[in-house]
Amino acid sequence: MVPPVAVSPLIKTARYSALIAGIIYGKRRYDHLKPIAAEERRIEEEEKKVREEQERIAKQLAEDSILK
Amino acid sequence: PLASKHQTLQQIFITALTYSKPRLATFWHYARVELVPPSPAEIPKAIEAVKGLIRSYQTGRLGQTTVKDAIRNGLVTTEVLMWFYIGECIGKGGIVGYDV
Helix, strand or coil, X not given: CCCCCCCCHHHHHHHHHHHHHHHHXXXXXXXXXXXXXXXXXXXXXXXXXXXXXXXXXXXXXXHHHHHC | CHHHHHHHHHHHHHHHHHHXXXXXXXXXXXXXXXXXXXXXXXXXXXXXXXXXXXXXXXXXXXXXXXXXHHHHHHHHHHHHHHHHHHHHHHHHXXXXXXXX
């Protein structure tokens, strides 16, 4: 087996600082995006309710005019 | 049938163990030296190396790196930068996309 390579300390510090920076960035971005997504979902729910209401009314009108 | 199913599971488990043990040993043999985080004594050395890099850029010696060295350094830099994205995956709790 090839003997393991002695990695330079610069590379080691760079790797692990990049790892920690990535963890921090990922956590902060997630916390930033989570309320935005919840808000969007809430708005989508409300608009969906309004849309379904309008569709129901339109269907009612269509049925009424055909049957009469 | 239930007893034989238990035996097959055991057999699978034993096979997996015998397969992975030497490979884990090889991995550990290399990871113990190559993947360890820097000890506190090595961090000043890293800062010194950064200063050396800046100095070599200022004196213009950086323009004299061979193409082979430049490609090798580029690959090493890319690998270091990829650790950032692995960290981001850990921080956001998923591999693809943010689970909001």
